[in-house]
């Protein structure tokens with residue numbers, strides 16, 4: 154089970170891994186993607202579609218896009234928790250009482266309950282989500298990381314909300330990470346081609362702002378030695394790319410995610426990378442791993 158914030162995050166962060174485990178040949182074919190919001194406050198990157206009418210139905214549009222992305226990845230089962238997108242950190246959407254961020258602040262147990270129900274119903278062995286910073290500090294990503302961790306605990310607690318189903322103890326909990334080395338290689342290749350990305354240092358920023366920006370960028374990646382698990386996804390890269398393209402309103406065709414070719418991306422690294430942050434295995438896992446289900450087969 155993968156727990157995410159908005160449609161597109163699942164594909165960008167771990168689409169290859171989802172495709173790999175969802176493949177019919179895989180013995181772990183029951184992959185479930187859970188998205189917390191419909192991403193209705195995202196930007197629309199196609200200029201001619203960046204209109205008030207398109208924004209008013211962006212949630213529906215993005216649900217259609219994730220359906221197409223899941224088809225590309227071969228994932229048959231995806232769920233949406235129905236919270237409202239909170240917008241970027243500091244946006245007015247953060248204060249909207251319908252937002253995921255506000256729900257979690259005002260009713261933490263109620264907010265995690267639908268995810269606990271899904272965990273108890275579908276009984277995943279592995280749960281994967283973001284690190285505490287939600288990858289890049291977006292309030293919905295931080296909230297998704299929080300409810301995934303809470304659901305890992307609460308779903309296993311038979312005394313907690315028995316109305317949501319019989320207790321289920323998932324065996325492994327992961328956060329998806331980008332190691333510093335991959336960030337540096339990706340940034341170098343993009344810059345060598347004259348392309349800016351979210352990792353490119355802002356030009357002409359005052360020193361104070363630059364320092365803040367550098368601290369933020371440092372939190373978006375992690376030291377390579379924190380990685381416990383590398384999933385090889387070279388064979389899944391074409392499917393991942395089709396799924397990225399399916400998120401058409403969110404991901405620029407000429408932006409960093411699609412500007413590099415599949416061969417470029419594989420040359421940088423043919424892996425998606427994870428950190429095992431909790432487990433309930435009988436024995437300590439042997440690390441590093443190349444399989445999220447290591448120790449469970």
Ligand SMILES: [Zn+2]
Pocket residue numbers: 158159162291294
């Ligand atoms: Zn997101």
